[in-house]
Amino acid sequence: MRHIISLLMENESGALSRVAGLFSARGYNIESLTVAPTEDPTLSRMTIVTSGSDAVIEQIIKQLNKLIDVVKVLDLNDGKFIERELMLVKVKATGAFREEMKRMCDIFRGRIIDVADGSFTIELTGSGNKLDAFIESLDKAAILETVRTGASGIGRGDRILKV
Amino acid sequence: MDQSSKQLTGAEILIRCLHEEKVKFVFGYPGGAVLNIYDAIFQQDKFKHVLVRHEQAAIHAADAFSRSTGEVGVALVTSGPGATNAVTGIATAYMDSIPMVIISGQVPTYAIGQDAFQECDTVGITRPCVKHNFLVKDIKDIASTMKKAFYVAASGRPGPVLVDIPKDITAQLGDFEYPSTVALRSYNPVTKGHLGQIKKALKMLTEAKRPMVYSGGGVVLGDASQHLIKLVQSLGLPITSTLMGLGGYPSTDKQFLGMLGMHGTYEANMAMQECDVLLAVGARFDDRVIGNPEHFLSRPRTIIHIDIDPSSIAKRVKIDVPIVGDVKSVLADMNELVASEKPAQNTAALKDWFKEIEGWRSKNCLSFALSPELIKPQDVIQKLYQVTKGDAYITSDVGQHQMWAAQYYPFDKPRRWINSGGLGTMGVGLPYAMGVQLAHPEAQVACITGEASVQMCIQELSTCKQFNLPIKVITLNNRYMGMVRQWQEFFYGNRYSQSYMEALPDFVKLAEAYGHVGMRIENPADIEGALKEAFSPQLKERLVFMDFMTDQSENVFPMIPNGKGLSEMILAEEL
Numbered sequence A: 001m002r003h004i005i006s007l008l009m010e011n012e013s014g015a016l017s018r019v020a021g022l023f024s025a026r027g028y029n030i031e032s033l034t035v036a037p038t039e040d041p042t043l044s045r046m047t048i049v050t051s052g053s054d055a056v057i058e059q060i061i062k063q064l065n066k067l068i069d070v071v072k073v074l075d076l077n078d079g080k081f082i083e084r085e086l087m088l089v090k091v092k093a094t095g096a097f098r099e100e101m102k103r104m105c106d107i108f109r110g111r112i113i114d115v116a117d118g119s120f121t122i123e124l125t126g127s128g129n130k131l132d133a134f135i136e137s138l139d140k141a142a143i144l145e146t147v148r149t150g151a152s153g154i155g156r157g158d159r160i161l162k163v
Numbered sequence B: 001m002d003q004s005s006k007q008l009t010g011a012e013i014l015i016r017c018l019h020e021e022k023v024k025f026v027f028g029y030p031g032g033a034v035l036n037i038y039d040a041i042f043q044q045d046k047f048k049h050v051l052v053r054h055e056q057a058a059i060h061a062a063d064a065f066s067r068s069t070g071e072v073g074v075a076l077v078t079s080g081p082g083a084t085n086a087v088t089g090i091a092t093a094y095m096d097s098i099p100m101v102i103i104s105g106q107v108p109t110y111a112i113g114q115d116a117f118q119e120c121d122t123v124g125i126t127r128p129c130v131k132h133n134f135l136v137k138d139i140k141d142i143a144s145t146m147k148k149a150f151y152v153a154a155s156g157r158p159g160p161v162l163v164d165i166p167k168d169i170t171a172q173l174g175d176f177e178y179p180s181t182v183a184l185r186s187y188n189p190v191t192k193g194h195l196g197q198i199k200k201a202l203k204m205l206t207e208a209k210r211p212m213v214y215s216g217g218g219v220v221l222g223d224a225s226q227h228l229i230k231l232v233q234s235l236g237l238p239i240t241s242t243l244m245g246l247g248g249y250p251s252t253d254k255q256f257l258g259m260l261g262m263h264g265t266y267e268a269n270m271a272m273q274e275c276d277v278l279l280a281v282g283a284r285f286d287d288r289v290i291g292n293p294e295h296f297l298s299r300p301r302t303i304i305h306i307d308i309d310p311s312s313i314a315k316r317v318k319i320d321v322p323i324v325g326d327v328k329s330v331l332a333d334m335n336e337l338v339a340s341e342k343p344a345q346n347t348a349a350l351k352d353w354f355k356e357i358e359g360w361r362s363k364n365c366l367s368f369a370l371s372p373e374l375i376k377p378q379d380v381i382q383k384l385y386q387v388t389k390g391d392a393y394i395t396s397d398v399g400q401h402q403m404w405a406a407q408y409y410p411f412d413k414p415r416r417w418i419n420s421g422g423l424g425t426m427g428v429g430l431p432y433a434m435g436v437q438l439a440h441p442e443a444q445v446a447c448i449t450g451e452a453s454v455q456m457c458i459q460e461l462s463t464c465k466q467f468n469l470p471i472k473v474i475t476l477n478n479r480y481m482g483m484v485r486q487w488q489e490f491f492y493g494n495r496y497s498q499s500y501m502e503a504l505p506d507f508v509k510l511a512e513a514y515g516h517v518g519m520r521i522e523n524p525a526d527i528e529g530a531l532k533e534a535f536s537p538q539l540k541e542r543l544v545f546m547d548f549m550t551d552q553s554e555n556v557f558p559m560i561p562n563g564k565g566l567s568e569m570i571l572a573e574e575l
Helices: A015-025 A054-066 A094-105 A128-137 B010-020 B032-042 B055-069 B082-097 B122-129 B138-152 B168-169 B195-207 B218-222 B227-237 B266-272 B293-297 B327-340 B348-359 B376-387 B400-408 B429-439 B458-466 B482-491 B506-514 B524-534
Strands: A002-010 A032-037 A043-051 A069-077 A081-092 A111-115 A117-126 A145-149 A152-155 B025-028 B048-051 B073-077 B100-106 B132-135 B160-164 B211-215 B240-241 B256-259 B277-281 B302-307 B321-324 B393-394 B446-450 B474-477 B517-521 B544-549
Touching: A002 A015, A002 A054, A002 A152, A002 B227, A015 A032, A015 A043, A015 A054, A015 B122, A043 B073, A043 B100, A054 A069, A081 A094, A081 A128, A094 A111, A094 A117, A128 B393, A145 B277, B010 B032, B010 B138, B010 B168, B025 B055, B025 B429, B032 B073, B032 B100, B032 B168, B055 B073, B055 B082, B055 B100, B055 B429, B055 B458, B073 B082, B100 B138, B100 B168, B122 B132, B122 B160, B132 B138, B138 B160, B160 B168, B195 B277, B195 B302, B195 B321, B195 B327, B211 B227, B211 B266, B218 B227, B218 B277, B227 B327, B240 B266, B256 B266, B256 B400, B302 B327, B302 B482, B321 B482, B376 B400, B376 B446, B376 B474, B376 B524, B393 B400, B393 B429, B400 B446, B400 B474, B400 B482, B429 B458, B429 B474, B458 B506, B474 B506, B506 B517, B506 B544, B517 B524, B524 B544
Parallel strands: B025 B048, B025 B073, B073 B100, B100 B160, B132 B160, B211 B240, B211 B277, B240 B256, B277 B302, B302 B321, B393 B446, B446 B474, B474 B544, B517 B544
Antiparallel strands: A002 A043, A002 A069, A032 A043, A081 A117, A081 A145, A081 A152, A111 A117
């Protein structure tokens, strides 16, 4: 099953490679991994999307906790959570495509953030499924380039991951 | 300016940190990036530096120093090849959870990333085989980093910690203040076990009809031996041990069933398979211990698992009662409960259980046939046991001789049996013996090895000469990589691919060339006499290299073939 794991870690050089190295060394899946400093610059917040059986996920959580730089680990799937991902898509916008792209962008509540002679760049935020759906709804030939950040997640309501 | 506020070089600060940690030995090898550190070592005499002949041996020796004393082992290597040579030693210590601090030199900070001479990404290369590592980029961080390194190495589940220090940092001047305490918000190892779980576990254990204790290296590392003995004896339980746990419970006690696992005894493996409640203490259910986990789990039993590392629990088998905590503390709590609550036991069932165990024991699975012409390796180990009165520190390399040592030299005390269990590193035996002999200068130290393993760190005979280490090297020479040959015989149709040791040196002359005593023993009748001579007062100060020419065809039994279950052993008598 797909799990979203959130963790807080020391914002030190090499911390990211400890996590990435753990996943490759133990053969765990990584679907995506995002990381950036938090409001406390000594801490980084990481979101890892992974998949595995309950036993594998349990081991992943334990192994992450074992890393000396990792301060806190939370499996978001243990409760209610929100997940968002940002995608930038550059699409062909010539002739009939130009109207079509604008319309698709509106339907999915995206924003056109760059307009050029032959292309638009669309910014779209949402769950991974929504971003997938957007890609699927476009004519493949129209897609020039996509870039996705990978999911970030946060617990709903009182579920707070903080030191 | 008064003396206390005098500024020190980074190298001097580093040395002062080692003094603060009361380090007795540093095992190392100099090189460009650590010259400042070596200069500071030259000007101190609080610890002794042991110069090895290859960095791998420095790590192994420091590792064995730790295994035999419980103190943190310390090693020092230079950048680049010094660090890469150390990697095998570090990975060996990591797999067996040995507390160590390894200091590696690094090229100057301004040269990092420039592909400088003797540069490598030491922190990157060692990351998967250390508990933690650090790159010190500011002289102000040396003392706090060293404090953290020793703390992390020795606390929780122990392990090696590497501190990489660029050369320019060791030359700069700075103030020295060693922190008195250390706290890491991201690292708070559990010590006490959950009392509710402990009570539950004890209830299950005392109500069991066929209880069994399975003890591992954690008991030795956690200095929990006395507590384990008390629990096992007060409840009258049968007990087995992993390779790494040997000595944690006295091997000569009647409740001890011998080592379990791939080359464990028949009675230990059968009892492990057939028990109804299993107490695992500081052990990790690894592949060499339980064989195929599905086969293991095909027999229903309740498993209680005490371990300081939560990730060891439920990693390979499902656990019914997990207890995360320091084994010593948890066992002490259990003993207190036994004393205060005096739980009733199912004595009739326990008696029947022991009767069944005695039936398995009567198979006498470790018996072997002596030969008038050929030296049996098992015979050498048994005679070594007699000659040393079972009181020696034994190191071993990896292979058949290692298993025979574990099977035929019963250890009654912890920290006496020093070998590479997890990584299975050939070549550790001799450097291990160095670390042990330095830690225990008056003790008898024997390195049980093979002609293949010993050649992997043979250069250390020179170190042994320099430091007058009177190790007795017991080489079981069968002219084969014995364990490889055994597998090729069993599973590869006797095709002995590359396992024959051709062009062996004359070990007697080799030992003599290094300034030691060499002996070749070819006749079974000479085993005892040769051993007595080697351990005699006349040779007390000398390293004796004993080359026993053993039966080439001897195999290690019992054996669980790869992928089979605990009760699917091959016994010697069945062949």
